[in-house]
Each structure stands twice: as structure tokens, then as C-alpha cells.
Amino acid sequence: MEDRIRVRSEEILSDDWAVLKKTVLDYRRRDGQWET
DSSP states (O other): OOOSEEEEEEEEEEESSSEEEEEEEEEEOTTSOEEO
16 A cells, blocks of 8 residues: 655654644645645
8 A cells, every 4th residue: 555645844843841843744645646
């Protein structure tokens, strides 16, 4: 099975008592095109 989601970037916004991350993903649509 092919992956339909891939991680484009990951940024740490806060690293205090918990880690808060911003993650940008690409999603492959049914027609094969990638969408952000």
C-alpha cells in the first residue's frame, strides 16, 4: 500500500514541560495529485 500522507516540515514551537510542534503535511488525492 502506498503512503498517502508525507511530512513536508516539522517545527518545534515550544519545548517547555511539553513539546508543541507545527507539522506541514502533503496528502495524495485519489487522482494521484499531491495537496498541501
